[in-house]
Amino acid sequence: MNIALVEYGAGNLPSVERALARLGVQSRRASSPEALADCDALILPGVGHFGALMRSLGERALVKPLQDAVSRGTPLLGICLGLQAMFATSDEAPGDVGLALFPQKVSALPPADRLPHMGWNQLRRARPSKLLEGVPQDAYFYFAHSYAALDAGEAGVAFCDHCAPFVAAIEQGNIFATQFHPEKSGPAGAQILSNFLRHAGGKG
Amino acid sequence: MSLARRIIPCLDTDGERVVKGVNFVNLRDAGDPAALAARYNIEGADELVVLDIAASRDHRPTFLETIRRVAAELAIPLTAGGGVANVDEGRAILRAGADKLTVNTAAIRNPPLLTALAAEFGSQAVVLAIDAKRVGDRWEAFVRGGSEPTGIDAVAWARQGVECGAGEILITSMDKDGTRSGFDCPLTAAISRAVSVPVIASGGADTPDTFLEVFREGRADAALAASIFHDSIQGLGALKRYLGENGVSVRQTG
DSSP states (O other), rough: OOOOOOOOOOSSSHHHHHHHHHTTEEEEEEHHHHHHHSSSSSEOOOSSSSHHHHOOOOOOHHHHHHHHHHHOOEEEOOOOOOOOTTTEEEEETTTTOOOOOOEEEEEEESSSOSSSSSEEEEEEEESSSSTTTTTTTEEEEEESSEEEEEEOOGGGGEEEEEEEEEEEEEETTTTTEEESSSGGSSSHHHHHHHHHHHHHHHHH | OOOOOEEEEEEESSSSEEEEEETTEEEEEEEEEEHHHHHHHHHHHOEEEEESSSSOOOGGHHHHHHHHHHTTTTTTTTEEEEEOOOOHHHHHHHHHHHEEEOOOOHHHOOOOHHHHHHHHGGGEEEEEEEEEEEETTTTEEEETTTEEEEEEEHHHHHHHHHHTOSSEEEEETTTTTTTTOOOHHHHHHHHHHHHHSHHHESSOOOOOOHHHHHHHOOOEEEEEEEEHHHSSSSHHHHHHHHHTTTTTOOOOOO
């Protein structure tokens, strides 16, 4: 299976690569429109700033190819900022446009508790999902963020509560995403990546 | 459902090997960082910190290689630091495989460094480390591995550091460090009350009781320790079970 990690000059590619390698999967990096077109599944990792991410994707002419790949049915997994980039806009970078795979926006979490939301938290499942199949209900996942999508319509399959209820996992057709870092979330995180790969493999 | 309190083993290194001592003196070898990292990853550590306490320019490539070796063993977050003085050095540490970096001396001398690091990597990747010592009725921040007083109030500095862009505070009590007499709960609580970001307590870890205290009275979000874990005086699993039984939300790892 040909798994490509979208490389845009930031993000945490090595840790995602290592997590995939532990599952026996060799991935490659894709930083050009051609490389994005030629793969069975895509992973968009991300740490940092919404505006910086979208500008980097723009400078490499990767926005349209990413949207096209999703339209063609290529499975895509967004991680952390990679989830946020799937939305139309973000409070973090007013004026910048996201990939807009979802029409909602990313909001600053209200300062009701400590921010960033940093550490291990549990999920509240909204409906069954392929991504969370076989993952214990009480499993913890590692989060590190101050912004989050509060609503993703039917695509929101799991939520987390910190400062406000927010979308922790997304699944809609071939689009998957987690606000937490599966590559940093021990065995439970490995299960999530494995579930994504299994689904992607089935398509390819 | 709530955010778990974190238990964080810390590897103090001379760049290459894990070392330990009291207040950075009488250093002795305590093992291979990658081997310890692999052990803690399995035993249920919530995060790992690796510090270069020598922090000399000559040893920096060796330390970066250590970060790479440690990161390769982990399926949990890694924080690394020691002597980071600019954005390029921060980038090198993150590229080597760390998720967050700590800054200490350079930030206190040049607080805009925190702003620059946060703008480049995001606040969630910038941990402000503060070494504090009780002086009269307040705590003073020290730099250069605790060897140099600054005259700056540690609590005020924590507040300012967060305003500048730090996303987390690692507060080490120099009075407690290496003593195994319990964390400095008043210091940790004072910092915790002063800032809105998560606070990691360090220095003085001993029995599970001392962790319970720093989570309850010290209002810590995370607690860091080194030798009690390295020397297997305290097991991570048993510690987390004890905390869970006493009503602290922790990630149990079976």
